[in-house]
Amino acid sequence: MAVQAFQDCYPENVAHCYGCGRLNTHGHQIKTYWEKEETITRFRPEAFHTAIPGYVYGGLIASLIDCHGTGTAAAAMYRSEGREMDSEPPFRFVTGSLHVDFLKPTPLSGELEIRGRVKEIKGRKVIVEATVYAEGVATARGEVVAIQMTENFLRG
Amino acid sequence: MAVQAFQDCYPENVAHCYGCGRLNTHGHQIKTYWEKEETITRFRPEAFHTAIPGYVYGGLIASLIDCHGTGTAAAAMYRSEGREMDSEPPFRFVTGSLHVDFLKPTPLSGELEIRGRVKEIKGRKVIVEATVYAEGVATARGEVVAIQMTENFLRG
Numbered sequence: 024m025a026v027q028a029f030q031d032c033y034p035e036n037v038a039h040c041y042g043c044g045r046l047n048t049h050g051h052q053i054k055t056y057w058e059k060e061e062t063i064t065r066f067r068p069e070a071f072h073t074a075i076p077g078y079v080y081g082g083l084i085a086s087l088i089d090c091h092g093t094g095t096a097a098a099a100m101y102r103s104e105g106r107e108m109d110s111e112p113p114f115r116f117v118t119g120s121l122h123v124d125f126l127k128p129t130p131l132s133g134e135l136e137i138r139g140r141v142k143e144i145k146g147r148k149v150i151v152e153a154t155v156y157a158e159g160v161a162t163a164r165g166e167v168v169a170i171q172m173t174e175n176f177l178r179g
Numbered sequence: 180m181a182v183q184a185f186q187d188c189y190p191e192n193v194a195h196c197y198g199c200g201r202l203n204t205h206g207h208q209i210k211t212y213w214e215k216e217e218t219i220t221r222f223r224p225e226a227f228h229t230a231i232p233g234y235v236y237g238g239l240i241a242s243l244i245d246c247h248g249t250g251t252a253a254a255a256m257y258r259s260e261g262r263e264m265d266s267e268p269p270f271r272f273v274t275g276s277l278h279v280d281f282l283k284p285t286p287l288s289g290e291l292e293i294r295g296r297v298k299e300i301k302g303r304k305v306i307v308e309a310t311v312y313a314e315g316v317a318t319a320r321g322e323v324v325a326i327q328m329t330e331n332f333l334r335g
Contacts, residue, residue: 039229041236049227071205072197074273075328080197081274082242089238117230118237122278172231 028054029062029094032108037115037172042090053087055094055139057102062095062139062151068131079129084163087137088153089121092167095139096149100171103144116149116169129155129162147171184210185218185250188264193271193328198246209243211250211295213258218251218295218307224287235285240319243293244309245277248323251295252305256327259300272305272325285311285318303327 030043030053041050055064066087074080096116101108129135139153148170155163186199186209197206211220222243230236252272257264285291295309304326311319 037231039232041228041230042238044229047227047229049225069205071203073200073203074196075193076195080242081277082198082238082245085241085245085277085279086236086238089241117284118281120278120280121237121241122276123241124276125274128273 026056027109028056029098029108030054032113033097033115034113040090042086043094051086051090053090053094055091055098057098060140062091062098064091064094064137064139065134066137067134070131073131075128077131079131079135079157081123081125084125084129084135084155085121085123085165087135088123088155088163088165089118089167091137091139091153092121092151092165093118093169095141095151095153096167096169096171099141099144099149099151112174115172117172119148119168119170121165121167123163123165125163127160127162129157132158142166182212183265184212185254185264186210188269189253189271190269196246198242199250207242207246209246209250211247211254213254216296218247218254220247220250220293220295221290222293223290226287229287231284233287235287235291235313237279237281240281240285240291240311241277241279241321243291244279244311244319244321245274245323247293247295247309248277248307248321249274249325251297251307251309252323252325252327255297255300255305255307268330271328273328275304275324275326277321277323279319279321281319283316283318285313288314298322
């Protein structure tokens, strides 16, 4: 059986996010997985996702870090409780703050790899660090403060 | 004569950005203007630019702040030299870092207004603060550290 991505386990009513919702047909539909203590998303930008010609648009990089961060936060919370991501009750996170340092221009030449790591879990808050790699070179580094959605919001 | 937006003055070879390039037919093509000491961008998200249903995708908000910031940086640099934005040599900025605090969910219900202000100009670096308003309420606040592109990069 194929391994489910974090986003494949999001409840239907919160699976419409432009960045990571599997039900948003216009969106990026990113998929994130554990790799030991790290989380990994691979994403291939389109030719039009450009900043200056030949380089990836910074807003896309920020978006990938954002959704990679909220996905990692949810996965980390399930893991901390020893639960599978498709078990009840569901965890889903929104972004409290997002920071991105653009280390160098990101070449628009293939698949990007975003690697994340949980820095801190404190109550309903999870801080995730993420690095974006292009052709194996780190081109951006970010931090997401993710906040667990309340049950009411989550149930809509 | 209609007032030109900052982005209408970007040199052609650097007018392809997904967020602000007037030549990127897939992109957001934001338009930013001075209003006294502030800069203003108005942008209407599409229905699919959603996070949780009914609210605007945070990655889009980050993208708008980013390009609003680099546009404001360029405009501020021209203004500090007393020059028009379509005069030579051109100024164009890239993002060194981006920070966004999401104050509350941003309703997906109409036009957003992004208002920016120059915090600091120091050498080739301009720091811009920006606030996103939906229905007149501030929902996100950001800071962009924008770096002036070198002449070589700009000329391609």
